[in-house]
Amino acid sequence: MDKPFDNRAWFFVLPVFVLVAISAIIPLMTVVNYSFQDTFGNNVFFWAGFEWYADVLASDRFRSALLRNLLFSAIILLIEIPLGIAIALCMPRKGVWVSVCLVLMALPLLIPWNVVGTIWQVFGRSDIGLLGRSLEFVGIDFNYGQSAIQSWIIVVMMDVWHWTSLVVLLCYSGLVAIPEAYYQAARIDGASRWKVFLHIQLPKMQRVLLIAVLLRFMDSFMIYTEPFVLTGGGPGTTTTFLSIDLVKMAIGQFDLGPAAAMSIIYFLIILLLSWVFYTVMTNFGVNAADRPEADR
């Protein structure tokens, strides 16, 4: 739909534009600047070209962090998406309990992220944490600070606890939009619950699922606060994700050049993977909008 041209619209955009410029674009440009330069201190910079980029891409440290991120995102998506769909399917669509369920689902999303990390830190401790203590009781020696597998398990569990609700809420909104007539027709056609899910619910949830997958992928790939608070990247480097590594480099070691280069590379990777994801999923059959009269 093309509306007649109205120049006043630009004035509405201007404040946002200024804010975004100050808080995002200018700092981004600064980072790009640093990524191409080197310094010996005393604010003296000289051109380094693509040296930092080459260094970062060749380093083992970067590659293993990248692999960790990819593995993490894959696990997260494999758990959260089906789990989210399953929970959304169980939620009531009508009546008093709807509001109750929605509020319960929204709660984990409202907690500040570092608080989430702290909650799970305490939760996992074998002396005072509920999880740690019960596992001790059953005979499992739970000390995620020392075991790679256990640290991964607790980080994954934390993310699932924190973010599955988002998937649930998105899928729920998709489900609620399905007209009752489809379910009635399916009952009359004698379709089993599984077939109803496969042929009615899942296709109709396509659009919202796309959003859910995209959001969860991007957020999980960029994850920082929660694992940092929970494990600090340890034990060793087992839960050191790209973001954590980056911060260590930039602020801990004050290597601005490589850190800046790594930031840019990180940014480009996310952009590329998101674009690939989006293209693949939209070609899986989400339709373009129809003409006005066709909507009956």
Place this chain on the structure above:
Amino acid sequence: MARITLDALAHSYSPNPTGPADYALKQIDYAWEDGGAYALLGPSGCGKTTLLNIISGLLSPSSGRILFDERDVTGLSPERRNIAQVFQFPVIYDTMTVAENLAFPLLNRGVERAEVDKRVSEMLETLDLTTQARRRARGLNADEKQKISLGRGLVRYDVNAILFDEPLTVIDPHMKWQLRTKLKELHEQFAHTMIYVTHDQTEALTFADKVVVMYEGEVVQIGTPEQLFDEPEHTFVGYFIGSPGMNILPGRIEGSTVTVAGRQIDLGRDYPAVEEPIEIGIRPEFVAVREAREAGTSGVPMSVRTVEDIGRYKIVRGEIEGGRLDAVIDESDSVPTSAAAVFDPARINVYRDSHLLRARG
């Protein structure tokens, strides 16, 4: 095929109904004969969709029973009642092709593949969709999608009944004609019990052998299209069926003479004595409009408000002493300047308290 019996069936949507106003469907006792074509006709909110959903099992009645061939099915779910239902909006499975859509209900019931293929190709042919068999159902237009919905219901030969809930609402007038004829042919071919819910009288009257007219949760009259047209038992039926509806005018009756708009008309049949004022009903098709002088004493002076030429015929809308009057005249007739309405005495119905009063003997 089955005979469907409604035994003291009633339904209220509120958990504690206190009076008639709480009932969406007031008590109904009726038996639908096996293989008949029925229509449930009435305005929005009259309870027809509620009744249909009770028959199909999507809704459980708050009181009464429903029986298929002597078997009490009141507690059975829709799948177990073996019925098919076609909804107002085309309901198709997006992920499947046209042929797969039609095969779906059969495959769910474990019918053999060979039999399924045979029935599906027959149905595709009946619906003129053979060329579209392999297309994704999602890409079709509204008419074709509704045909698929229809086909899914009909592909099961052994259904007890097929229920239609205003299925032609989204269809264009031209396609409506074709689909209606197709439905009729299908009924003749398969002889299923078919129950068709609509608020469109043309659809109801052309489709059904018997029409059930409903109003505010009650069944007002059940009859063939001719019965409903010639002898509506209630003024509501007279008004609802026919376009324009029946003219209702106040009058008095004595013996075989009815007095209306100051004129006395001999009906040729004897009526029981009635003291109070009555109403007469006469359809616009049976009101002739003549030149006042020519009509003489049998004509009632009429002031004409508008004449609508709708091609096939003309509708004359006007007033006489006693109220509004509509008349339907031939397309080639013209309306005289001083007009008088002449009623056909054989077509005048007498109503006392909105109910039809029958002649004696």
Place this chain on the structure above:
Amino acid sequence: MLELVDVGKQVGGETHIADVSLTLETGSLNILLGPTLAGKTSLMRLMAGLDKPTRGDILMNGESVLGRSVRKRSVAMVYQQFINYPTLTVYENIASPMRIAGRDRGTIESKVREAAELLKLEELLDRTPLNLSGGQQQRTALARALVKEAELVLLDEPLANLDYKLREELREELPRLFARTGAILVYATTEPHEALLLGGKTATMAEGRVTQFGTTIDVYNRPHDLHTAETFADPPLNTAPVRKRGTELRLGDRTLGPAPESLPDGDYTVAIRPHHVSLQPGSIGGLSLPVRVDSTEITGSETFIHVSMGPESWVVLTHGVHRVDKGQDLSIHLDPAQFYLFDADGLLVRSPRRHDEAA
């Protein structure tokens, strides 16, 4: 007065509207008649200013309104789906256009009451749309359009979601309601019957084009082409392909009727309306044709008999009830003077005599 000059709309590769030129007079009732996806809604959106045409110009009272936004135009639109502000009462819904225009309280009060009375909503002013029936919701939308006193009122199949009898009632009231304001009324519908009942002028549309525009009954009686004739026919027109040779029209080996010498020989299409075909032998010069009955539909006052005449399927519409059996062979009778004749390109060559005379 609203003028559309050579208006067209292309979206992507598709043509939604093409070559539309119309002049709508002030105070007139104009009907857009055509099947779904013919372009009625697209055209109305162009008239309202919700979309811009890719070609052509739209003039209101002589001035081009293309650059003007919808908010600046004097337009009201009523939709098929009872659009009202769900959180406002009926009173506030009707008052909304006036509040936006900044009218004073006294005027608002009196105009709302006036509109409510005209549309029989006086008892319902305190309710919200969700607590109203379909008919009442649509009446509220109509009242809101009425008080705006717009120069152009667009109604997009406003009665399609209402039940049959309610539709009849509102259809009678609508033209009267808006006639008082002197607005240009544009009404879109798919039903020929509705167009005929409303009267006014009709523009038949097909595939984004206007095929004919004129007084409704004229377009019905004298369609310019076969397409328009078929759009305007309910029940569908009975057609048959014929070949003219000399003074005769032949269908296969039968003579279907006389043809004027002046017409060139060749292929034509005859069309006749179902109610001009009868089961009874008619007047002198009547033609009988043998047919086979496919099915019958009885409405109580009329009977539709579907017959086949070779490969052609025809419909016979008779008064009263006639029962015939499926598969029965019988003869139908008609007067060739009632034939419409269309040439090979679908253009009208001859219409039934009385319409020719009248025109």
